[in-house]
Amino acid sequence: MTDPRIVYVVGCGHSGSTLLDMLVSTHSRIFSAGEAKMFRRQPDTVCTCGAERWQSCPFWKSVDERMRADGGPSLGHEDIEADDRDGFSGYNRRFFRAVSEESGCPVVLDSSKDFSRLKSFLNSDLRVDVIHLIRDPRGVAFSGLRKGRHIRGVSKKYVRTHVSAARALLDLPHIEVRYEDLARDPEREVARVVGFLGLEFESDQLAGWRRVERHNFGGNRMRLDDNETIKLDEAWRSEFSGWQRFSIWARTLPTRPRSRLGLALMRRLFG
Numbered sequence: 676m677t678d679p680r681i682v683y684v685v686g687c688g689h690s691g692s693t694l695l696d697m698l699v700s701t702h703s704r705i706f707s708a709g710e711a712k713m714f715r716r717q718p719d720t721v722c723t724c725g726a727e728r729w730q731s732c733p734f735w736k737s738v739d740e741r742m743r744a745d746g747g748p749s750l751g752h753e754d755i756e757a758d759d760r761d762g763f764s765g766y767n768r769r770f771f772r773a774v775s776e777e778s779g780c781p782v783v784l785d786s787s788k789d790f791s792r793l794k795s796f797l798n799s800d801l802r803v804d805v806i807h808l809i810r811d812p813r814g815v816a817f818s819g820l821r822k823g824r825h826i827r828g829v830s831k832k833y834v835r836t837h838v839s840a841a842r843a844l845l846d847l848p849h850i851e852v853r854y855e856d857l858a859r860d861p862e863r864e865v866a867r868v869v870g871f872l873g874l875e876f877e878s879d880q881l882a883g884w885r886r887v888e889r890h891n892f893g894g895n896r897m898r899l900d901d902n903e904t905i906k907l908d909e910a911w912r913s914e915f916s917g918w919q920r921f922s923i924w925a926r927t928l929p930t931r932p933r934s935r936l937g938l939a940l941m942r943r944l945f946g
């Protein structure tokens with residue numbers, strides 16, 4: 676049995692990963708599992724198909740049966756985030772294989788975003804293609820503040836996630852996607868991602884992108900509505916004070932410049 680191709684999205688929360696996930700998985704050969712980590716962390720999450728939890732979704736019930744028939748534990752078992760290499764590789768191989776078989780798609784997307792999960796993938800014997808999703812830190816911070824977080828904490832996490840991911844990916848093939856580019860020109864950015872995965876962009880894949888049958892698990896609540904309009908969210912421009920904008924810009928300086936040379940230098944100094 677061949678392994679499916681796993682595509683992992685790494686980036687900060689509030690970076691538009693649900694939008695990216697839903698747009699890319701309109702391709703007929705790509706299926707989105709959503710945020711796979713959520714099967715363990717929040718198993719009672721509503722599935723995008725409308726099922727109240729994965730146990731009442733026909734798709735995920737079948738995936739669970741396939742995994743158990745493959746000799747492994749049930750969907751949602753803690754092994755999905757196992758610390759040891761063999762435990763992680765074994766569980767995730769069974770998970771992605773079952774999702775690929777059940778969906779009929781050779782490529783499966785996992786938008787969990789966490790750097791720790793990326794590290795586990797890179798440490799495992801699974802092949803993973805990586806999309807590094809980046810949003811302007813002021814946009815990330817503005818969404819974070821609306822959820823009661825503070826500029827200092829959000830900025831720190833932003834730097835940690837992006838510097839760690841960029842360093843881990845320095846010598847590995849990956850693609851960077853900026854939320855702002857995706858929202859401004861979805862077709863161009865999705866075509867770029869699909870091309871990176873070695874697939875042809877399907878000219879009609881974004882037409883009616885909400886009407887695809889979906890079971891992506893976890894993510895922003897936008898996955899549950901049917902609005903097809905894609906609008907760049909830059910509310911921070913008018914809502915933040917000059918001082919707030921400056922403070923976030925200064926605190927996230929280590930994420931710039933993003934050149935290979937800059938990252939190589941950073942690795943030499945701090946690696």
Ligand SMILES: [Zn+2]
Pocket residue numbers: 722723724725726732733734735889890
């Ligand atoms: Zn479902």
